[in-house]
Amino acid sequence: MTTMPPVVRDLSARLGYERVLVSGPAFEAAALVWNDAVRHRPVAVVRPLDAAGVAAAVLAAREQGLPLSVRGGGHDWLGRAVRDGGLVIDLAGMRRVTVDAAAGVATVEGGATVRDVIAAAAPHGLVAAAGTVGGVGMAGLTLGGGYGPLLGRFGLAADNLLGAEVVLADGSVVTAGPDLLWALRGGGGNFGVVTAMRIALHPVRRLLTGFAMYPLADAAAVLGRLRELLAAAPDELTVPSGVGSGPDGEPAAFLAPVWCGDEAEGRDALGALGLSTVASVTYPELLAQFDQYAAGGRHHAMRTRSVPAHTPEVVEALLAAGRSRTSPLSGVVVHHFHGAATRVAGDATAVGERRDHLMVEIGAVWQPHEPAGPHRAWTDDVWSALAPVALPGGYPNLLRPDDREQVAHAYGANAGRLREVKVRYDPDGVFTATPLPS
16 A cells, blocks of 8 residues: 655645645646656645645645645746656646736736736737747746747836735745845746736737748848847837748748737838738737647757847857757747837846847757757757857746856846845745756
């Protein structure tokens, strides 16, 4: 007879046996994350329905000395949502989104995904500053910063965080005060479990978008011209770009602009990028376009750099990445940080970099039967090639704990205050999400 772990017995008595999983299909599903290369096995998964249930799980894990992790969307590429040998708080039962259209505010439970939030806002003609992958947890995206297609107009997801309900390491449930809220705006899920957030919504019914691919032979000219266009880009225009595979499997460069503003002006702006086809879409429709690129069941490795612009050195590194990629599924996505996001004061949030820049997302993707070594090495090679022209730090949501130099600079002048908040609210280091500077 298998002995029930004490934490399971304790939590089952508090929350009910159906809320504490140690085996079966629901347990297996909760133990999986988006990156199939990560296979962690927790002791148990608890699925609370409210903040009180989350608090019970936090206290039980601490009493039993178990590592603790929080699962929202499960899209962190390192799989930190599921701690090996630990207790997982799975927020799948806490996904409610309530929209106050008159106030332009959504109250979002901790387990809600980007898709949940955007779908709830859309009937009211509203949008949230979010990303392009619908299955990503809205809380995880927001707490780590949150680049997205509306960044130029409305800033990072973190810039739109208005308030939060948080379960702290001692099991108390609090409304985040000024210091804690400041840290949550870009400092990651390192201070407690965010069980609900209040986020700003904005009146936008439709977006303009387009997509264009170019043979790698033409990419240097395309990306060089893009540098000029981005330098003068209005807030309404945000242009992700990068390198990957074309329909024929050959390396190619791409542009995937999004316009959030007046339609006539947007068609002119997207036309200046050379796009022959422009579509008017809702935000939910935009998310659906990217679903195929975020499919689960594959293996992933990622690195990130931040660079000032599409300089010749950056462009050459991108072209080399396209030529040397080890899988047709791999690629490099370049996100433009500009507009409204640059006008937030440097000390207003924990975000460390507010200059106009490019965030480079290096992503190797391969099938489970393939050896991982060559694909991981490719991400390292691209990352190294960008090092001589990179800005200090990097995007915390993509950094590894062993990226020590980048982590040390990821929060800029905010690092000291961030450490102070960490010590104040989680002195024992119960919560570990995105890496913090030591």
